[in-house]
Amino acid sequence: MTAAFTLFDLRNFATTQPLRMILPLAFVVVFGAIVPFSGAPIIIGALAAALTASYYFQGDERGLLDTLYAITPISRRSVVVGRYVSMLVLAAVSVGLGAVTAFIAAAIRHESLGWPVTATMLLAAFGIVTVAFAVQLPWFFALGFTRGRPMVYVPVGVIAVAAFVASQTGLLHGSVQLGSLSDPSALVTAVVLILGAAALVASAAVAVRLYRRRAL
Amino acid sequence: MEATVTTQAVAITGLQLRRGSFALRDVNVGIPTGFVTGLVGPNGAGKTTLIKALLGLIAPDAGTLRLFDDQDAGTSAAQDRIGVVLDRVTAAPEWRAGSIGRRIGALYTQWDETYFQQLLERFDVPAGNRVNELSRGQSVKLSLAMALAHRPELLVLDEPSSGLDPVARRDLADILREFMLDPNHTVLFSTHITPDLDDLADHIIVLTAGRVAYAGMLDELHERFAVVRGRAPFPENARPATIGLRLESSGAYEALIRTDDTALFGSDAMIEAASTDDVVVHFAEQARATRGGSDPGPSVADREEIH
Numbered sequence: 001m002t003a004a005f006t007l008f009d010l011r012n013f014a015t016t017q018p019l020r021m022i023l024p025l026a027f028v029v030v031f032g033a034i035v036p037f038s039g040a041p042i043i044i045g046a047l048a049a050a051l052t053a054s055y056y057f058q059g060d061e062r063g064l065l066d067t068l069y070a071i072t073p074i075s076r077r078s079v080v081v082g083r084y085v086s087m088l089v090l091a092a093v094s095v096g097l098g099a100v101t102a103f104i105a106a107a108i109r110h111e112s113l114g115w116p117v118t119a120t121m122l123l124a125a126f127g128i129v130t131v132a133f134a135v136q137l138p139w140f141f142a143l144g145f146t147r148g149r150p151m152v153y154v155p156v157g158v159i160a161v162a163a164f165v166a167s168q169t170g171l172l173h174g175s176v177q178l179g180s181l182s183d184p185s186a187l188v189t190a191v192v193l194i195l196g197a198a199a200l201v202a203s204a205a206v207a208v209r210l211y212r213r214r215a216l
Numbered sequence: 217m218e219a220t221v222t223t224q225a226v227a228i229t230g231l232q233l234r235r236g237s238f239a240l241r242d243v244n245v246g247i248p249t250g251f252v253t254g255l256v257g258p259n260g261a262g263k264t265t266l267i268k269a270l271l272g273l274i275a276p277d278a279g280t281l282r283l284f285d286d287q288d289a290g291t292s293a294a295q296d297r298i299g300v301v302l303d304r305v306t307a308a309p310e311w312r313a314g315s316i317g318r319r320i321g322a323l324y325t326q327w328d329e330t331y332f333q334q335l336l337e338r339f340d341v342p343a344g345n346r347v348n349e350l351s352r353g354q355s356v357k358l359s360l361a362m363a364l365a366h367r368p369e370l371l372v373l374d375e376p377s378s379g380l381d382p383v384a385r386r387d388l389a390d391i392l393r394e395f396m397l398d399p400n401h402t403v404l405f406s407t408h409i410t411p412d413l414d415d416l417a418d419h420i421i422v423l424t425a426g427r428v429a430y431a432g433m434l435d436e437l438h439e440r441f442a443v444v445r446g447r448a449p450f451p452e453n454a455r456p457a458t459i460g461l462r463l464e465s466s467g468a469y470e471a472l473i474r475t476d477d478t479a480l481f482g483s484d485a486m487i488e489a490a491s492t493d494d495v496v497v498h499f500a501e502q503a504r505a506t507r508g509g510s511d512p513g514p515s516v517a518d519r520e521e522i523h
Contacts, residue, residue, distance in 0.1 A: 064307075
């Protein structure tokens with residue numbers, strides 16, 4: 001049933017809110033091509049996915065879809081897990097589009113986008129998506145879109161923190177050359193992936209508990 | 217000799233549910249299989265809350281809600297056997313009516329897409345129209361098609377007839393009668409428009425101020441209660457037997473009584489069989505009169521152990 005819900009969710013989002021799906025992806029391509037940092041489109045892809053997370057819940061509220069899910073035989077657990085999966089799929093598409101844009105933009109600029117930069121950016125993108133989803137989604141499942149709306153600003157906070165970290169590390173001033181980044185070590189990669197996955201699993205578990213208790 | 221046993225599609229025991237200042241209190245009631253049960257009561261009586269609890273949309277504070285003998289409310293197995301029509305259609309405004317089955321069918325274990333399309337055609341719901349382009353009557357019929365397409369045994373309708381014109385209300389009644397041709401089917405129909413139930417319901421639950429005031433067969437309700445009208449003064453010896461006394465400024469009174477108590481009134485009082493509306497109005501009146509205290513006290517149902 002979780003797979004059925006994931007397919008339903010993706011199809012529903014793509015067909016009922018097509019502009020809300022296409023515009024962020026177009027944003028990834030356009031701004032990704034303009035920003036003169038190699039690999040930046042990958043981060044823009046992650047930010048676009050993080051910023052659009054609330055759209056799913058807004059759509060649920062407009063069409064009483066939370067009630068629809070509750071009166072069908074699908075369990076609330078399947079709804080939560082299915083929603084996490086569908087949002088991660090969409091985030092992967094967005095980040096993937098960012099990666100393609102990054103390679104094309106680098107080729108046009110006659111730059112080479114090496115694996116170290118790509119790997120670092122993909123890892124950072126995974127971190128951004130993970131933090132944004134892990135923090136936002138339990139709130140939306142517990143409260144719905146309208147009452148959980150303040151959580152929409154979490155990605156903005158993530159961006160601000162990322163910008164602060166970048167400025168402190170010299171990234172924004174160009175004192176760190178992206179091209180000089182070394183391949184992230186296997187340990188760092190494993191830690192980020194394991195922590196991210198654990199955060200998502202814990203977040204989904206909390207969301208299931210909260211969604212089960214929510215009066216619809 | 218074989219005894220006839222009425223099974224319960226729904227059995228509610230000791231249900232307590234508080235939502236803000238409103239509470240369902242100690243609800244004990246059953247919905248018999250094979251009957252249309254009307255759930256009536258004034259606005260704010262708790263009809264929608266009771267239905268939401270029955271569908272697992274709200275968790276009760278105490279008590280049990282069992283469906284089909286052995287399933288708890290809100291479980292996947294129970295939901296698979298229930299069709300639901302709420303006061304608003306549960307579909308995104310942009311969905312086209314004809315596409316809904318293909319969208320939500322996968323969420324059910326036994327969705328019949330062919331049957332869904334047949335129902336849309338039969339109910340004159342334009343398949344090409346978006347949900348937000350449908351009239352109120354078409355929206356109710358779309359909800360009915362969505363509720364029936366997975367072939368449920370229990371159909372739960374929450375205020376489906378409010379806002380419908382007489383033709384659409386008659387269509388709705390016809391659809392429900394057809395659904396009830398199968399003896400294993402059950403309908404729970406919540407409404408505050410009681411005439412809708414007169415030709416349709418067999419069994420009735422009257423809910424006032426979060427409590428079951430009466431639960432039983434509709435015919436018995438008409439036999440059991442009477443309305444007495446007369447001019448003041450109201451006979452004091454009849455007060456304990458009175459349910460919901462209304463005194464008018466003109467000096468007239470109207471009260472609901474049990475038919476056993478008609479002898480308490482003199483020949484100048486006019487006594488007639490109570491309609492469903494009379495019963496709802498007077499039970500609500502009784503609840504309102506006693507609301508000054510912390511508890512409305514025992515209802516007639518409690519005193520007579522009707523349910």
